[in-house]
Structures are given as C-alpha cells and as structure tokens.
Amino acid sequence: MSSTMHQPAAGNLDLRPGRPPILWTNPGPDPVGWAAHFRNDVRQIVARHGSVMIRGLGVRDHAQTAAVFGRLAAVGLLAEREPFAPRTALGNGLYSSTQWPATQQMCLHNELSYLPDPPAFMFFACLTPPASGGATPVGDASAVLQALPQPLVARLDHEGWLLVRNYNDEIGASWAEAFGTSDRGAVEHYCRSQGIEFTWNGDGLSTRQRRRAVVRHPVDGRPCWFNQVAFLNEWTLDPDIREYLVESYGPDGLPFTTRFGNGEPIGEDVVNLINNAYAAHTVSEPWQAGDVMVVDNIRTAHGREPYQGDREVVVGMADAIRLG
Numbered sequence: 035m036s037s038t039m040h041q042p043a044a045g046n047l048d049l050r051p052g053r054p055p056i057l058w059t060n061p062g063p064d065p066v067g068w069a070a071h072f073r074n075d076v077r078q079i080v081a082r083h084g085s086v087m088i089r090g091l092g093v094r095d096h097a098q099t100a101a102v103f104g105r106l107a108a109v110g111l112l113a114e115r116e117p118f119a120p121r122t123a124l125g126n127g128l129y130s131s132t133q134w135p136a137t138q139q140m141c142l143h144n145e146l147s148y149l150p151d152p153p154a155f156m157f158f159a160c161l162t163p164p165a166s167g168g169a170t171p172v173g174d175a176s177a178v179l180q181a182l183p184q185p186l187v188a189r190l191d192h193e194g195w196l197l198v199r200n201y202n203d204e205i206g207a208s209w210a211e212a213f214g215t216s217d218r219g220a221v222e223h224y225c226r227s228q229g230i231e232f233t234w235n236g237d238g239l240s241t242r243q244r245r246r247a248v249v250r251h252p253v254d255g256r257p258c259w260f261n262q263v264a265f266l267n268e269w270t271l272d273p274d275i276r277e278y279l280v281e282s283y284g285p286d287g288l289p290f291t292t293r294f295g296n297g298e299p300i301g302e303d304v305v306n307l308i309n310n311a312y313a314a315h316t317v318s319e320p321w322q323a324g325d326v327m328v329v330d331n332i333r334t335a336h337g338r339e340p341y342q343g344d345r346e347v348v349v350g351m352a353d354a355i356r357l358g
Contacts, residue, residue: 044072045090047079053319054172054327055079055086065091066098069105076106076328080155081253084334085172085327092324093159099326099348100126103157106328107352112153114351115146115214117207118199118266118290121349129349131338136345138272140338142173142312143265145331145351148197148245150228153351154252156329156336160321165343170327171318173335179248179259181311186304187259190247193295195263198288201239205279205289209239244295249357251332258333260357264308265337267292267300312337321347332357 045059057079061068068091069076079086093099103111104127111127122130134140146152158170179187201209210216213224218234225232231242247261268276268291279288292300312335329336332355 042075042079044068044075044079047086049083051317053317055083056319057086057088059088059090061091065093066101066105069102073106080328080330084174085329085336087319088326088328089322090324091326093161093326094324095161096124096128096348097126099159099161100124100128100350102159102326103128103350103352106157107155107350109353111157112351112354113214115149116212118212119206120211124348127350129351131345131347131349134338135272136168136342137340139340141265141270141309142171142316142335142337143262144175144260144335147261148243148266150245151354151356153331154353154355155351156331157350157352158327158329158336158347160323160325160347162344162346163321163323164341164345166341167339168341168345168347169318169320169339170347171316171337171339172327172329173312173316173337175258175260175333175335176256177315178308178311178335179257181314182259182308186307187248189294190261190263194244195247195261195300196242196244196293196295196297197262197266197290198293199241199290200235200283200287201241202283202289203237246357247295249332252355252357256333259335260332263292263300264305264312266290267305269300269302269305270309321345 045057048056048058076086093102114121114129119132119134121132124130145156201212209221213221215221229243233240247263248257249260250257264270268288294300
C-alpha cells in the first residue's frame with residue numbers, strides 16, 4: 035500500500051493530490067447494508083477532508099441509491115426548496131441533476147446557500163457516466179475565502195449578498211415549481227417566514243433575499259466562503275444567453291442575479307475574481323458507474339464540468355442546519 039493510501043474500517047482511502055479523497059471499497063451485493071454499517075466512518079472522513087468519493091459501492095438504480103443516501107444521512111433526505119432551475123423528483127428524496135446545458139461549465143457553489151437552513155450534506159451518485167467530461171469538481175471553501183482579496187471579503191461579510199429573482203414560465207423554475215405550490219397565499223406566507231421580500235407582477239413574481247456570504251462551520255468553527263454570489267450572477271451566464279435575456283426582460287428583469295447586500299450590482303470583474311479563486315482550489319475525479327460522493331456542503335463547494343454523451347448523476351440533500 036502506498037503512502038497515499040490509508041486503511042479505515044470502510045476500505046482504502048486514496049489521498050493523492052488533485053482529486054477528492056477516494057474511498058475504495060467492495061460491499062458485495064449489499065451497498066445499502068454497507069452504507070448503514072460504515073456511515074460513521076464515511077462521515078468522519080468527510081469531517082476531516084470535506085468530501086469523499088466512494089468507489090466500488092456499485093449503486094445501480096434510483097431506489098437503491100436513495101436507500102444508500104438515506105443510510106448515510108443523519109435524519110433522512112430533504113425536499114428541495116427554491117430551486118433556480120428544474121430538477122426531476124425521482125422519489126424518496128432523490129433528484130436528478132439540475133438541468134444545465136451539457137456544453138457549459140457549472141461554476142462552484144454551495145447548494146441552496148440562499149436558504150436560512152441549507153443542507154449540511156450533499157450526496158451524488160453516478161448511474162451512467164458520460165463519454166467524456168462531466169465530473170463533479172469540489173473546492174475548499176476555507177481556502178477560497180483566504181485566497182480572495184480582504185476588502186471584498188470584508189464588504190460581503192459585513193453586508194451579505196442579495197439574490198434577486200424574477201420568476202416566469204419561460205426561463206428556469208416557475209414560482210410554482212420553486213415554492214412547490216400554486217397558492218399565492220402559501221407562497222407569501224413562506225416568503226415572510228424566510229425573510230424574503232416579494233412583489234407580484236401580473237402572473238410573475240419578483241423576490242429579493244439577503245443572506246450571509248461568510249459563515250463559521252457549525253462543527254469546527256472554521257470560516258467558510260458560503261454563498262452563490264458568482265454562480266447565480268448574470269456575468270456567469272454564457273454571453274449570448276445573457277444578451278438575449280437582457281434584451282428580452284431588461285437588466286432588472288433577469289431570471290436571477292446577485293448583488294452586494296446594499297443592492298449595488300456585482301460587476302463582471304468581481305465574478306471573475308471569485309471564479310478564479312474557486313478554480314485555483316478545485317479538485318476533480320471522473321465519474322465511474324456506481325460511484326457515490328458525499329460532500330460537506332458548508333465547507334466544500336461543488337460544480338459540474340461540461341460533458342459529452344449521456345450522463346445520469348443523481349442527487350440527495352440531507353441534514354438541514356440553521357446557520358447563526
């Protein structure tokens with residue numbers, strides 16, 4: 035065994051640089067039983083390293099994958115709330131990957147960081163690997179925080195960040211899809227309970243919510259860059275798509291964008307700066323069929339590389355946590 039391999043109870047842990055930790059295992063015909071038995075081992079690895087890819091687990095279908103995710107979670111899988119783009123619910127807390135063009139990079143981000151109580155853990159499983167590309171890269175949110183210019187960090191730490199959304203039935207998730215109901219009264223009640231400002235525009239809905247950009251990890255207290263400031267900003271969109279959306283809906287009617295906490299626009303230079311910091315602290319590993327990845331959603335951002343061919347990577351979210 036090389037010096038980069040360690041032997042936890044659950045299998046061999048590969049810690050070679052440039053890739054996420056990979057736990058090699060051979061559960062035989064019972065990956066669900068393996069997940070139940072080695073849940074604490076897996077979570078201890080994630081607590082040390084921020085993520086782990088479990089290779090050799092061999093999940094094969096939606097039901098089995100949802101069961102594995104459920105065994106690895108502390109209190110069961112979560113229903114998604116306020117998605118920015120549609121997913122397909124696959125049952126038992128399992129979802130498809132976000133619908134995002136295969137040719138475009140999905141920049142690193144912390145899932146649902148615009149919720150007051152986001153998921154503490156993300157689970158991914160590969161049922162069909164793409165012909166090429168399509169990895170789910172991960173990045174250390176503490177390292178990204180340290181790499182960013184202090185004045186920018188200080189401003190966003192003080193002001194927070196603002197997510198501005200304009201729901202319609204043409205681009206992204208509709209408000210009924212995002213809030214899980216077509217009852218306007220229920221949407222208004224939810225928004226008030228979550229600190230979301232809202233305005234109805236005919237059949238459409240506009241919302242604004244201010245959230246923290248820097249949080250302390252609830253377990254070890256480390257400061258983490260925890261947001262979707264760059265990912266959900268208009269300047270991350272493909273230039274042709276952004277131009278079309280601005281022409282169609284106007285600069286204030288984009289389906290989503292982000293601003294500084296005081297409402298000022300976040301420029302393309304800032305978005306590029308943030309994405310470059312992510313890129314400098316990103317590791318990735320190509321998917322193989324049956325792989326499972328567990329990610330600490332607070333200290334580790336994730337994304338998706340462009341790909342070719344069919345790709346089915348399914349997702350689960352677990353252990354909602356109220357960030358102070």
